[in-house]
Amino acid sequence: MKALLLIDLQNDFCPGGALEVKGGDQVIPIANQLAEKFDLVIATQDWHPANHGSFAANHPWRYPGQVIDLNGLDQILWPIHCVQNSFGAEFVKELDTSNFAAIFQKGTDKEIDSYSGFFDNGQRKATGLHEYLQEKGIDELFIMGLALDYCVKFTVLDALNLNYKVNLILDGTRAVNLEEGDDQKAVDEMTAKGAVLVNSVDIS
Numbered sequence: 785m786k787a788l789l790l791i792d793l794q795n796d797f798c799p800g801g802a803l804e805v806k807g808g809d810q811v812i813p814i815a816n817q818l819a820e821k822f823d824l825v826i827a828t829q830d831w832h833p834a835n836h837g838s839f840a841a842n843h844p845w846r847y848p849g850q851v852i853d854l855n856g857l858d859q860i861l862w863p864i865h866c867v868q869n870s871f872g873a874e875f876v877k878e879l880d881t882s883n884f885a886a887i888f889q890k891g892t893d894k895e896i897d898s899y900s901g902f903f904d905n906g907q908r909k910a911t912g913l914h915e916y917l918q919e920k921g922i923d924e925l926f927i928m929g930l931a932l933d934y935c936v937k938f939t940v941l942d943a944l945n946l947n948y949k950v951n952l953i954l955d956g957t958r959a960v961n962l963e964e965g966d967d968q969k970a971v972d973e974m975t976a977k978g979a980v981l982v983n984s985v986d987i988s
């Protein structure tokens with residue numbers, strides 16, 4: 785059985801947001817159209833406490849884009865984004881959330897970041913998404929959202945490791961592209977591990 789997994793379609797990742805992804809808002813109509821075609825729609829939400837260790841502002845003399853060691857892991861520092869209960873953390877208002885079966889929040893532990901919808905970056909804790917999908921009998925995922933080169937990529941790679949059949953909906957994603965070409969590198973990495981590239985119009 786198939787499910788649609790929507791990654792981090794939140795205000796802060798769209799134009800005007802704290803960590804805006806160019807064209808991020810353009811994937812919202814695609815999410816709305818696809819949601820009608822799936823029996824099970826699940827969303828993730830980046831959901832940080834204000835003192836989260838991924839925020840440059842929480843480290844003296846550091847700025848976004850620098851890499852630090854955060855509890856033993858390389859951590860890219862980001863602008864303050866998706867703070868719990870803030871406007872930036874809310875789903876984009878144009879996104880139809882009415883048929884979401886479940887929402888999985890990540891990045892809630894200030895000590896570690898969580899790009900993937902399944903685990904934190906050290907794979908120390910699970911979000912519960914895998915158990916939920918197992919309970920529902922899901923073996924194939926269609927994944928889209930923001931951003932392609934971080935949270936979408938790590939969710940896809942974890943899903944493949946967990947033996948799901950994974951379809952990446954390419955027109956339903958946009959990349960941060962800290963470095964030019966990060967989007968293509970991310971796509972290559974996902975397809976090398978077994979992700980199938982699809983376009984939203986081809987999903988029936």
Ligand SMILES: [Zn+2]
Pocket residue numbers: 830831832838865866891
């Ligand atoms: Zn985050």
